[in-house]
Amino acid sequence: MQERKPRFTSLSGFDTNRVYTHNDLKDWSPDEELGAPGQFPYTRGVYPTMYRGRLWTMRQFAGFGSAEDTNRRFKYLLQHGQNGLSVAFDMPTLMGVDADAPLAHGEIGHCGVSISSLDDMERLFDGIPFEQVTTSMTINGPAAVIFAMYLAVAEKRGIRPERLDGTLQNDILKEYIAQKEWLYPPEPSLRLIADTIAYCSEHVPKWHPISVSGYHIREAGSTAVQELAFTLYDGLTYVEAAVKAGLSVDRFAPQLSFFFNAHNDLFEEIAKFRAARRLWAREMTRRYRPVDPRSVQLRCHAQTAGCTLTAQQPMNNVVRTTIQALAAVLGGAQSLHTNSMDETLALPTEDAVKLALRTQQIIAQESEVTNSVDPLGGSYYVETLTNRLEEAALDYFHRLDDMGGMVRAIEQGFPQREILNSSQRYLRESERKERIIVGVNEYVEPVERPIPILKIGLEVEHEQVARLSDLRKCRDSFKMAGAVEALQEAASCGENVMPYLIDAVKAKATLGEICMALKEVFGTYREPVVL
Amino acid sequence: MTVASAPLRILIGKVGLDGHDRGVKLIARALRDAGVEVIYTGLHQTPEQVVNAAIQEDVDAIGLSILSGAHNTLFRRVLELLKEQDAEDIALFGGGIIPDEDVATLTADGVKALFKPGAPIQEIVTFVKGLKPHG
Numbered sequence: 001m002q003e004r005k006p007r008f009t010s011l012s013g014f015d016t017n018r019v020y021t022h023n024d025l026k027d028w029s030p031d032e033e034l035g036a037p038g039q040f041p042y043t044r045g046v047y048p049t050m051y052r053g054r055l056w057t058m059r060q061f062a063g064f065g066s067a068e069d070t071n072r073r074f075k076y077l078l079q080h081g082q083n084g085l086s087v088a089f090d091m092p093t094l095m096g097v098d099a100d101a102p103l104a105h106g107e108i109g110h111c112g113v114s115i116s117s118l119d120d121m122e123r124l125f126d127g128i129p130f131e132q133v134t135t136s137m138t139i140n141g142p143a144a145v146i147f148a149m150y151l152a153v154a155e156k157r158g159i160r161p162e163r164l165d166g167t168l169q170n171d172i173l174k175e176y177i178a179q180k181e182w183l184y185p186p187e188p189s190l191r192l193i194a195d196t197i198a199y200c201s202e203h204v205p206k207w208h209p210i211s212v213s214g215y216h217i218r219e220a221g222s223t224a225v226q227e228l229a230f231t232l233y234d235g236l237t238y239v240e241a242a243v244k245a246g247l248s249v250d251r252f253a254p255q256l257s258f259f260f261n262a263h264n265d266l267f268e269e270i271a272k273f274r275a276a277r278r279l280w281a282r283e284m285t286r287r288y289r290p291v292d293p294r295s296v297q298l299r300c301h302a303q304t305a306g307c308t309l310t311a312q313q314p315m316n317n318v319v320r321t322t323i324q325a326l327a328a329v330l331g332g333a334q335s336l337h338t339n340s341m342d343e344t345l346a347l348p349t350e351d352a353v354k355l356a357l358r359t360q361q362i363i364a365q366e367s368e369v370t371n372s373v374d375p376l377g378g379s380y381y382v383e384t385l386t387n388r389l390e391e392a393a394l395d396y397f398h399r400l401d402d403m404g405g406m407v408r409a410i411e412q413g414f415p416q417r418e419i420l421n422s423s424q425r426y427l428r429e430s431e432r433k434e435r436i437i438v439g440v441n442e443y444v445e446p447v448e449r450p451i452p453i454l455k456i457g458l459e460v461e462h463e464q465v466a467r468l469s470d471l472r473k474c475r476d477s478f479k480m481a482g483a484v485e486a487l488q489e490a491a492s493c494g495e496n497v498m499p500y501l502i503d504a505v506k507a508k509a510t511l512g513e514i515c516m517a518l519k520e521v522f523g524t525y526r527e528p529v530v531l
Numbered sequence: 532m533t534v535a536s537a538p539l540r541i542l543i544g545k546v547g548l549d550g551h552d553r554g555v556k557l558i559a560r561a562l563r564d565a566g567v568e569v570i571y572t573g574l575h576q577t578p579e580q581v582v583n584a585a586i587q588e589d590v591d592a593i594g595l596s597i598l599s600g601a602h603n604t605l606f607r608r609v610l611e612l613l614k615e616q617d618a619e620d621i622a623l624f625g626g627g628i629i630p631d632e633d634v635a636t637l638t639a640d641g642v643k644a645l646f647k648p649g650a651p652i653q654e655i656v657t658f659v660k661g662l663k664p665h666g
Contacts, residue, residue, distance in 0.1 A: 091548040091599045103577070106604020107548055180550025180574055220553045307553075311647040344648045345630050346600070423553055424560060427652060440649045453630050456600065529573050531559055 011265035012223035013425075014388055020380035028383065033278070037373040041281040043274050043386065044374035045332040046297040051370035056328075057335035058360045059136060059301065063088030063113035064347045065460045067123035070113040073350075074128060080354055081361060084335060085128065086136040088112035088347075089146075094181050096142040096515030099464035108461035111347065116464065116512065117471055118505045121149040122156070130159050135166040136211070136301070136335075141183035143170035144192050145514050148501035151204070155502075167208040167257055167301070170196055173234040173406055174213050176527065177415045178220035183515055186407045188522035192497065193238060194245040199498035201252045208257040210238055211301065217415075218261035219307045221423020224272045227261060228389055229396035230406075230415050232280055237406045239288065249288045253295035262328040262336075263305040264320065270376055271385035273331025276300070279390050283397070302328035303337040309344045313439035314451055317341035322359050329363055330376060336360055346453040413530040420530060468510065475508035483507040484517045491521040540590040541659060544572030546581055546609070549599035554626065554648075558594065561652045562659055578608040585613075585621055591665045592622040592643075602629050602637065602645075610641050620665040624658065626650065 008016040017024075035041055038048035047053060060077055062085075063070045074085050090112040092104035098116045099108050108114045115121055128135075130153075139146045147168050154164055172189040175182045182189065193210060200209040214231030222230070235256065242252055260276065263269055280298040290296060304324035309317040318341050325338050338356040340348030348356070364370060376382040403409045410416070429435045436442045484507075487500040497518075504514055543559045545552055552574060563569045570588050572581060585593050597605055606625060613619050619641075626646035629637075634645045644658055 091601070095548045097548065103548060106601040106608075107599055110600030111549075111598075175550075180552060181548075220551075221557075310649045312649055344628060346628065420553075420556055424557060427557055431652065437649070441651070450631060455630075458604075527574070529571065531556060531571055 010224075010268045010385070011263060012225050012268060014268070014385070020384055022380065024380050024384045028387070030378070033383070033387075034377055040285075040293070040296070042277040042297055044377050046277065046299055046334075048373075050332060050373040051329075051364075052373070055364050055370065056333055057084040057134070058082050058357060058364075059084035059086045059335045059337055060353055060357055061086040061088050061138065061303065061337045062353070063090070064111075064454065065109040065113065065456055066463060067113060067115065067120045069109070069460070071124055071126055071128070073353075076350060077353070077357065078133065080357055082357055084134045084136065086337060087124070087138060089137075089139050090114045092116075093146075093511065094139060094141065096145070096183050096511055098468060098510050098512030099461065100468045101512055105461070108464050109456050114460065114464050115146065115149070116468055116510050117508060118149050118152055119467070119471060119508075121146075122153050125153055130154055130157065131163055136169070137167070138169045140169055140172050140175050140179075141181055141189075142511055142515050143168050144196050144497065144501055145505065145511055147196060148498065148505045152502055152506050161204045162206065164204050165206040167211050168196065169213060169259070170210045171213045171234065173237060173410070174216050174231070176410045176525075177217055177230060177234075178222075178419065179216040180527070182525050184519065184522040185525045186410065190237070190241045190407075191245075191494075194241045195496045195498055197238070197242045197252050198245060198247055198496055200255060201247060205255070208255050209252075211257045211259045212238065213259040215259050215261045215303055217419065218263060218305065220419050221307075221426060222419040223422050224263065224265070224268050225389055225392040226396070226415070226418055226422060228272055228276055228279070229393035231258065231260070232276065232283065232393065233397055233400050233406055235280065236283060236287065239284070243288070249284075249290045250292040250295050253284065253288075253290060254292060254297070258298055258300035260300050260302050260328075260333070261305050262302045262324040262331070262333075264308050264324065266323060266327050267376075267382055268385055268389075269324070269327035270331045271382050271389050273300070273302075273328070273333060274374070274382070274386045275389040275393065277332070278386070279393055299334045301335040301337070302331070302333035304328070304339045306339050306343060309339060309341070310437065310440050311344040312448060313445060314341045314344065316439055317344075318355060318359065321356060322363070325359055325363055326367075326369070329369060332374060342451055342453055345451075346455070349452055349454045351452075411528060413528045416528075416530040471508060471510070480504075480507040480509050484509050484513060487514065488517050488521050491518055537664065538566055538568050539592070539659065539662060539664060540568040540570065540588065541592050541594055542570045542572065542581070542585045542588060542590040543594045544576050544581055544584075544596075545574045546576050546578055546595050546605050547597060547599055547601045548575060549597060549601070550574050551598045552596070554598075555596035557652065558596070558626075558655055561656055565656045565660065567659060578605060578612055582609060582612040582616060582618070586616060586618050590621060592624060592659065592662050594659070595623070595625040597625065597627040597629075600628065602627055603633055606637050606642050607640060622662055622665070626655070
């Protein structure tokens with residue numbers, strides 16, 4: 001019978017055969033390529049029991065308006081069965097700009113919560129038990145400052161740092177590559193990251209000082225291969241920076257974490273998670289020869305793909321998100337965020353975010369997919385895809401090695417151009433209807449039914465500006481200036497800045513003041529424009 | 532014999548702190564491929580920088596991408612500055628994560644068109660090609 005198309009391809013562009021057989025896995029050895037769950041090379045998962053032992057952490061990324069608004073949303077989510085927090089900061093916070101700076105006007109609380117000072121941070125976590133709830137903070141350029149605020153809040157509550165558990169995204173390379181929220185040039189940024197890694201390994205051992213992120217690379221339009229390759233290579237770059245700073249790999253590598261996208265192509269995505277674990281275990285072993293097996297285990301968070309959601313017929317997004325979430329679960333992720341159906345229009349409403357959380361709960365509790373570890377292991381198709389993804393990512397590794405590493409590659413615009421070309425290819429394919437997007441280029445409805453959305457008013461901004469003005473009036477400005485000066489001194493002489501950052505935030509220096517002071521030492525960055 | 536008109540000149544940019552530039556770059560490429568002269572501002576521009584650049588570059592229109600939710604403030608500020616500088620003949624359009632309600636008020640205030648996620652790129656190109664060269 002005639003097939004529907006002359007060529008079937010995966011979302012990343014791999015040709016897909018009608019059927020896969022043992023001939024596709026001729027020289028393939030299950031002992032070498034799979035191992036048992038919890039065993040090298042961890043293709044089948046990092047733990048022997050996986051979801052039979054413990055389900056993934058349901059962690060919805062949340063933040064909007066003021067610290068109080070977001071605190072209420074956190075409590076709402078915990079009350080509905082979520083078991084970890086994930087903070088979304090607004091654009092000024094992400095860029096290290098205070099809420100009362102001219103550049104921040106119009107942006108306060110719109111795409112996340114506004115945090116400019118230690119006081120804001122205290123209100124954000126009011127009544128949230130740090131000892132019981134792990135918290136992930138999605139922040140990069142100013143990550144060390146926000147982390148210092150978190151540690152200062154814990155100290156004030158009398159919680160010992162070794163009890164704190166959570167994650168700081170702190171991944172600056174993918175900012176230069178994809179999301180474009182940076183503060184300083186790459187070299188001093190890498191040094192700040194090495195400082196946080198070193199500080200955590202000594203004082204906050206349960207904390208994950210970095211979450212090496214492919215999510216944003218994929219959202220910027222990359223293929224699954226590019227997401228896999230650039231993310232893992234970024235990870236190796238951080239390992240190298242920490243090793244160069246004098247840490248032994250086993251001191252910090254077990255605390256590294258990863259963050260991947262869960263996109264539309266179900267089997268390719270499952271293969272991506274599996275290939276990521278195998279490739280990381282192999283490369284870490286080859287390059288650093290760690291002794292602790294945990295140093296080569298890739299643990300990851302996943303989020304369904306925001307870029308696949310459509311403003312048209314938004315309820316369809318629930319279905320997309322369900323399939324993507326299933327990919328993350330079948331791929332063996334340790335924690336998961338599911339997007340809400342209204343996120344192409346605004347930040348999610350309470351009802352929308354609850355439905356997204358319920359989607360995870362249904363997969364976890366009703367579908368029975370959690371009963372067996374790596375249920376697709378051994379599938380001719382999934383194993384072939386896993387092999388192909390690993391090989392294609394390794395090709396990129398060699399190219400990046402030849403360019404002199406990721407920082408040099410970024411300066412040449414290499415990953416940026418690769419991603420832009422992929423995103424343009426995807427756009428062309430959807431315009432030619434080689435890829436169908438339901439409700440967008442097919443099954444279009446002339447009249448759209450509006451859905452309720454969350455609104456953030458300007459009053460959040462007025463309130464934040466007033467609070468900051470009070471803070472500046474009430475603090476001991478000599479003490480604050482002294483702390484900032486000591487920080488600059490430490491930054492310029494190469495001392496670990498973390499203790500100085502903690503002092504500065506406790507002296508009520510604001511996020512913007514601290515980031516500006518560090519810019520004086522580190523300089524700023526202008527990207528090579530790739531068009 | 533007809534005289535070929537000069538190609539349209541469009542300033543495409545990111546205003547505010549938002550760095551999400553996937554869409555803006557695809558649109559810049561598509562317009563360039565359609566024969567429009569595109570000037571791309573790069574990231575993190577203030578409304579003042581955008582309007583000054585538009586006047587200096589003598590463009591026919593400004594296209595701005597905002598995904599951070601700051602669209603109400605930033606589009607209005609650009610409109611205001613165009614008015615102050617007597618440059619209202621430069622058309623302003625844009626796109627991003629913008630709810631319908633805000634699309635309605637911003638277009639009533641003078642933004643020529645706002646495109647939402649999933650808008651076909653051809654629709655944007657057709658809109659731009661339909662703009663009149665400014666005075």
